[in-house]
Amino acid sequence: MIRFLFNEQEFTLDECSPELTILEYLRTVLVRRGTKEGxxxxxxxxxxxxxxxxxGERLRYSTLNSCITFVGTLHGKLLLTVEHLQSSGQLHPVQQAMVDLHGSQCGFCTPGFIMSMFALYKSIDSPSRSDIERALAGNLCRCTGYRPIIDAALSLAGRGGQDGFSSHEALIGARLRKIREDHPSGSLQLGDHRFFVPASSDELAAQLQAYPGAQMVAGGTDLALSVTQQLEQPKVLIYTGAVAELNAISETEGSLLVGGAVSYTRLEPFLQKHYPEFGHLLDRLGSLQIRNQGTLAGNVANASPIGDTPPVLLALGAKLHLRSGNRCQVIGIDDFFTGYRQTALPENGFIEQIEIPLQPEQLLKVFKVSKRLDDDISAVCAAFSLRLEQGIVTEARLGFGGMAATPARALNAEKALIGQPFTERGIEAAQQALGQDFSPIDDVRATAEYRLLVARNLLLRAVLEQDQRYASQPLEVVQYA
Ligand SMILES: Cc1cc2nc3c(=O)[nH]c(=O)nc-3n(C[C@H](O)[C@H](O)[C@H](O)COP(=O)(O)OP(=O)(O)OC[C@H]3O[C@@H](n4cnc5c(N)ncnc54)[C@H](O)[C@@H]3O)c2cc1C
Ligand code: FES
Ligand code: FES
Structure with a gap:
C-alpha cells in the first residue's frame, strides 16, 4: 500500500497500475484538471x-513534472496542486501577484508557472532574478510573455513565505513523519505488475534478487520516458527514493560519498563547495523540476554517451560502490561503461554510492556545449582534471561526452599533456591527439567535425581561463554553440 497526503487528506492506494503517472492519476482518477499536459x-x-x-522542523517544497513521475513515488509525501493554493476564498499571494502584474496569460502554462513560483515562494524569501530564472526555466511559455511573470515573482520578496499553509506546517510534518515511521516501505499491485518502495538497502537488494529483470526507478527522469513515450510496461518497478542509505551524503577526509538516490538539488551545495565548476554544470542539467528528481546514479547507470556528469566523474576518478544481493564491490568509473548503453553493473545489482575524490590541489575545468543555455542536452561535454606544478602538467585526466559510444577518457591526449607547459603551444600535441582518441559521429546535435573542433577548442579555452593575462578580463561566458 502507498500512503500520502493530498493537501490535508490522507490517501491510500493499493490496487493501482504501477506505471500510472501522477498527472494521469490527477486528471483521470481524481478528476483534478488544473494540472495540464503539454x-x-x-x-x-x-x-x-x-x-x-x-x-527538520520545516517542510521542504519541491517542484516536479507530474507527467514523468509515477504515483507510487508519493509514499510518505504531501502532494499539492494548483487547486490547493486558494485559502478561505482568497487567492494565494503568488496567484494574486500574477493577476496584479498581468502574468496570467494562457490556461495551459499558467498552472505550472504558479506551482513553480509557489515552491520558490516557500523556499527562498527574497529571490534574486537569477533564482527566479532558475526556478522558472523549466516552464515554457509559447507566447514568450516571461517579463510579467518574472515581475510577479520579484514582487513577492520579503514575505517570509507566509500563506495559508504556514500555520499547518508543523502538523503536516508530524503526519508525514508518522506515515514514514509506521509504514517505512510501500507497494502497489495491479494483476502481475508491481511497484515497490523499499526503505533500506537490504530490502532493495532482496527485492532485486526476488524479481530478476525488475527496473529500478530513482528520479525516473530517464526511465519514465520509456513508459510514457515508448509505451513499455515493465512488470516490476522498484523505487529507490525511500531507501535511507541511498539518500545519505557524507564527506570524509578525502572524498564525497553520494548515495544512489540523492537528487541533484540536494547534491548541488556539496559540489559548489568542493568543485564549483561541477556545481555550475548541474545548473545547466535539465530544469529545476528535473534536478529535484534526477540523480547522479541514474545519470551514470543510464550510461548515455551524452549524459552530463559521467565526463566529470571520469576526470575526477570517481569510484562506484555496487551491490548485488549481499555482495558489495567497488569499481573505478573507468571500468563501468563497457559499450553503447552497456555497463558493468552486476546482475540484479545497484549503485549504492558514488565516491568522488576530493583533491583541492587539482585544477578542474568543466564545459557543456549545447544549442540552448538552459534545459538542453549537450553536443559535447568535457571535464579536465589537471595537476600543474610550476605551470607544467604533471597529472591529467580528460573526460568527454558526445565524442564516442560511451562517456570516455582521452588517453592519448592525456599522455601528450604530461610534462608540457599548460599554454597555447604546450597543448598543441594534446589537441592533435584528440583525433586519435575519438571518431565522433554526426547527429541532430552536431556534426562529427564540429565535435572534434569543439573538443580541441575547449582545451584551449581551459588554458586561456588559467592565463593570468586574461585574469582582469574574464572570458565572455559563451558555453553554447
Ligand atoms: C526534460 C529532461 C531534460 C534532461 N536534461 C538532461 C541534461 O541536461 N543532462 C543530462 O545528463 N541528462 C538530462 N536528462 C536525463 C536525466 O534527467 C538524467 O540522466 C538523470 O540523471 C537520470 O536520473 P534519474 O534518477 O531520474 O534516473 P532514472 O530515470 O530513475 O533511472 C535511469 C536508469 O538508471 C537506473 N538506476 C537508477 N538508480 C540506480 C541505482 N542506484 N543503481 C543502478 N541503476 C540505477 C534505472 O534503473 C534506469 O535504468 C534530462 C531528462 C529530461 C526528461
Ligand atoms: S507535460 Fe510534463 S513537462 Fe510537459
Ligand atoms: S502563458 Fe501559455 S503560451 Fe504563454
Missing amino acids: CASGDCGACTVVVAEPD
Whole structure:
C-alpha cells in the first residue's frame, strides 16, 4: 500500500497500475484538471506539481513534472496542486501577484508557472532574478510573455513565505513523519505488475534478487520516458527514493560519498563547495523540476554517451560502490561503461554510492556545449582534471561526452599533456591527439567535425581561463554553440 497526503487528506492506494503517472492519476482518477499536459516528456512544465517532505522542523517544497513521475513515488509525501493554493476564498499571494502584474496569460502554462513560483515562494524569501530564472526555466511559455511573470515573482520578496499553509506546517510534518515511521516501505499491485518502495538497502537488494529483470526507478527522469513515450510496461518497478542509505551524503577526509538516490538539488551545495565548476554544470542539467528528481546514479547507470556528469566523474576518478544481493564491490568509473548503453553493473545489482575524490590541489575545468543555455542536452561535454606544478602538467585526466559510444577518457591526449607547459603551444600535441582518441559521429546535435573542433577548442579555452593575462578580463561566458 502507498500512503500520502493530498493537501490535508490522507490517501491510500493499493490496487493501482504501477506505471500510472501522477498527472494521469490527477486528471483521470481524481478528476483534478488544473494540472495540464503539454509535452508529456518533462520538457514544458505545464504539469508541474509540488511535493513537500519533512526537513527538520520545516517542510521542504519541491517542484516536479507530474507527467514523468509515477504515483507510487508519493509514499510518505504531501502532494499539492494548483487547486490547493486558494485559502478561505482568497487567492494565494503568488496567484494574486500574477493577476496584479498581468502574468496570467494562457490556461495551459499558467498552472505550472504558479506551482513553480509557489515552491520558490516557500523556499527562498527574497529571490534574486537569477533564482527566479532558475526556478522558472523549466516552464515554457509559447507566447514568450516571461517579463510579467518574472515581475510577479520579484514582487513577492520579503514575505517570509507566509500563506495559508504556514500555520499547518508543523502538523503536516508530524503526519508525514508518522506515515514514514509506521509504514517505512510501500507497494502497489495491479494483476502481475508491481511497484515497490523499499526503505533500506537490504530490502532493495532482496527485492532485486526476488524479481530478476525488475527496473529500478530513482528520479525516473530517464526511465519514465520509456513508459510514457515508448509505451513499455515493465512488470516490476522498484523505487529507490525511500531507501535511507541511498539518500545519505557524507564527506570524509578525502572524498564525497553520494548515495544512489540523492537528487541533484540536494547534491548541488556539496559540489559548489568542493568543485564549483561541477556545481555550475548541474545548473545547466535539465530544469529545476528535473534536478529535484534526477540523480547522479541514474545519470551514470543510464550510461548515455551524452549524459552530463559521467565526463566529470571520469576526470575526477570517481569510484562506484555496487551491490548485488549481499555482495558489495567497488569499481573505478573507468571500468563501468563497457559499450553503447552497456555497463558493468552486476546482475540484479545497484549503485549504492558514488565516491568522488576530493583533491583541492587539482585544477578542474568543466564545459557543456549545447544549442540552448538552459534545459538542453549537450553536443559535447568535457571535464579536465589537471595537476600543474610550476605551470607544467604533471597529472591529467580528460573526460568527454558526445565524442564516442560511451562517456570516455582521452588517453592519448592525456599522455601528450604530461610534462608540457599548460599554454597555447604546450597543448598543441594534446589537441592533435584528440583525433586519435575519438571518431565522433554526426547527429541532430552536431556534426562529427564540429565535435572534434569543439573538443580541441575547449582545451584551449581551459588554458586561456588559467592565463593570468586574461585574469582582469574574464572570458565572455559563451558555453553554447
Ligand atoms: C526534460 C529532461 C531534460 C534532461 N536534461 C538532461 C541534461 O541536461 N543532462 C543530462 O545528463 N541528462 C538530462 N536528462 C536525463 C536525466 O534527467 C538524467 O540522466 C538523470 O540523471 C537520470 O536520473 P534519474 O534518477 O531520474 O534516473 P532514472 O530515470 O530513475 O533511472 C535511469 C536508469 O538508471 C537506473 N538506476 C537508477 N538508480 C540506480 C541505482 N542506484 N543503481 C543502478 N541503476 C540505477 C534505472 O534503473 C534506469 O535504468 C534530462 C531528462 C529530461 C526528461
Ligand atoms: S507535460 Fe510537459 S513537462 Fe510534463
Ligand atoms: S502563458 Fe501559455 S503560451 Fe504563454
